[in-house]
Every structure is written in structure tokens, then in C-alpha cells.
Amino acid sequence: xxxxxxxxxxxxxxxxxxATLKCYPIxxxxxxxxxxxxPGQDPQFLISFYEKMQSDxxxxxxxxxxxxxxxxxxxxxxxxLELGDSALYxxxxxxxxxSATGHEQYFGPGTRxxxx
Amino acid sequence: xxxVTQAQTEISVVEKEDVxxxxxxxxxxxxxxxxWYKQPPSGELVFLxxxxxxxxxxxxxxRYSWNFQKSTSSFNFTITASQVVDSAVYFCALSESLNSxxxxxxxxxxxxxxxxxxP
Numbered sequence: 001x002x003x004x005x006x007x008x009x010x011x012x013x014x015x016x017x018x019a020t021l022k023c024y025p026i027x028x029x030x031x032x033x034x035x036x037x038x039p040g041q042d043p044q045f046l047i048s049f050y051e052k053m054q055s056d057x058x059x060x061x062x063x064x065x066x067x068x069x070x071x072x073x074x075x076x077x078x079x080x081l082e083l084g085d086s087a088l089y090x091x092x093x094x095x096x097x098x099s100a101t102g103h104e105q106y107f108g109p110g111t112r113x114x115x116x
Numbered sequence: 117x118x119x120v121t122q123a124q125t126e127i128s129v130v131e132k133e134d135v136x137x138x139x140x141x142x143x144x145x146x147x148x149x150x151x152w153y154k155q156p157p158s159g160e161l162v163f164l165x166x167x168x169x170x171x172x173x174x175x176x177x178x179r180y181s182w183n184f185q186k187s188t189s190s191f192n193f194t195i196t197a198s199q200v201v202d203s204a205v206y207f208c209a210l211s212e213s214l215n216s217x218x219x220x221x222x223x224x225x226x227x228x229x230x231x232x233x234x235p
Contacts, residue, residue, distance in 0.1 A: 031220045042207060043161070045222025055220035090161060094220070104151065105223065107161035 002027055004093050004108030012114045013081050021076040021111045025093030031055070032074040033105055034066055035090040043090060049074055081115045088112050118143045120210050122226035129198055130234050137193045137229045139208030145169075148212045150184065150191045151223065156204040167191065195231075203233045 005024040013019050025032050031050045035043040036059075045058035049068035060066070063081075068074045072093075078085060089112075092105035119142040129135050141150065152164040165175065167184050175182045179196045195202055209223040 033220065033222055035222075042225040042227050043223075045224070048220040048222055050220045056222050058222045088159065092161075104163045104166045106163060107153075109160050 004091055004106055006091050006108035006111050008111060009109065010112050012116065014116055015081055015083060017081050019078045019081060019113060021078070021089055021113075023074045023076070023091030023108060025072050026106055029093035029095050030072055031094045032068055032072065033092040033094070034074070034076050035092065037088045037090060039087070046076070083115050086113060086115045118210050118212055118224045120208050120224055120226035122208055122229050124229045125227070126230040126232065128232040128234060131200055132197050134194060134196050135198050135231065137206050137231065139191045139193065139226060141189050141191065141208070141210050143210060143212055145212040148210060151209040152182065152193050153207045153209060154204045155207065155228070161207070198233045200233050200235050203231060205230050
């Protein structure tokens, strides 16, 4: 079965640079979520989208922005990168649209971002 | 605010033993959803189970079983006859229905329990 696709899988950036992470949800899933997992930490919810509209917002820094496109894929844009942004970034998708809450979220393999 | 507590940071057992992972949650919502995810050393997050707040039936799936008790706000996970392949970090997570009007609420995860199955 098709899974969530994330690219790139690994990314190395320097401080103050920008990065863009991409997420392609499971076919027919219309909702995407972004999470950040620091080393040895639990995943922290950043933001979610349904039908190109922001749905829920978590602990996303102001330096980060995200959007969902008409084909449902999503991009997380990160600017002025800091050492503390080094983490595993997960995208998840689910069906359900406006009633997506409660549906299981299927996670991609993650993008490992290293900021030096 | 919602909160998930997994008090067991690390558990180590010998293969074939049974093991229970504890999860306690806090929420003000009457409608909420509970989840368990597995994160093996390879790093991916694997969905295991979802339970809504209106369904207190226990569930069994092979060697896995889940015990949901609203009276104690707990959603515990038991692995019977553990195997080395069960070694992973296990996360309990919660989502509420009223966090946002958009309906796609993020999950709140517990800190995770690192399960080590020794051969």
C-alpha cells in the first residue's frame, strides 16, 4: 500500500539558512500534519491543513511556515535556521477532512534535518 | 489542557515475558481519541490502535491487547509473549475534538516508553 512520502530524507544546513521540506500524503487523504521530534523526545505537533486551509496550529515557530497545495501535498518552509531546529520532521496524513480529528494519522519516514 | 503521561521511561524484559505499558491521560473534553504508536530503531512511527472516548471495549490483536478505562483515565498496552522485534519506543497519544474548528487536530504524545526485549 502507498505510504506518505517525504523529501528529502536527510538535509544538512548551516545556521541562518533556509530549508523546505515536502510531504506527499497517502492517495485520497486530504489532511496533512507536521510534527517535529528532537533527539530522545516525543513528537511535537506543529501545524495541520485541510483543503489548503490551516486547520490546527501547535508549537510552530514564527520562522516556520507551511502550506498545502491543490494536489494535497504540503511544504514546510523553515527560515533563519538555528542549531535547535536539528530534529526529525514527520509529516502525517489522514482522511476525514473537517472531521479528521480522531482518524488515525499515518506517518511518513521523516526528514532528518541537521543544522551546523 | 490535554496531557499524556507515560511514567515508564524504559522497560527491559526477557523474550517471551508479558509486558504492560502504562498510559494515563488528562483532558477536559468529553469526546477524545487515544492512540498508540510504535517507533522502532529505524525511526518511523507505526500506527497500532485508535480508541474513541465512547468505546471502552478492550481490544486484542494477536499478541497485542489494550485496556481502556475511563474511570482511571488510562489506556494501557500489553504485549503477550514478547519478541525481540517488539523492541522499540512506544508512544501513547491523545487528540481532542475541540482544539480547533478545522477538525484536523494534532496529536499530543506522551514521552514514550523504551521497551527492550532481551533474547
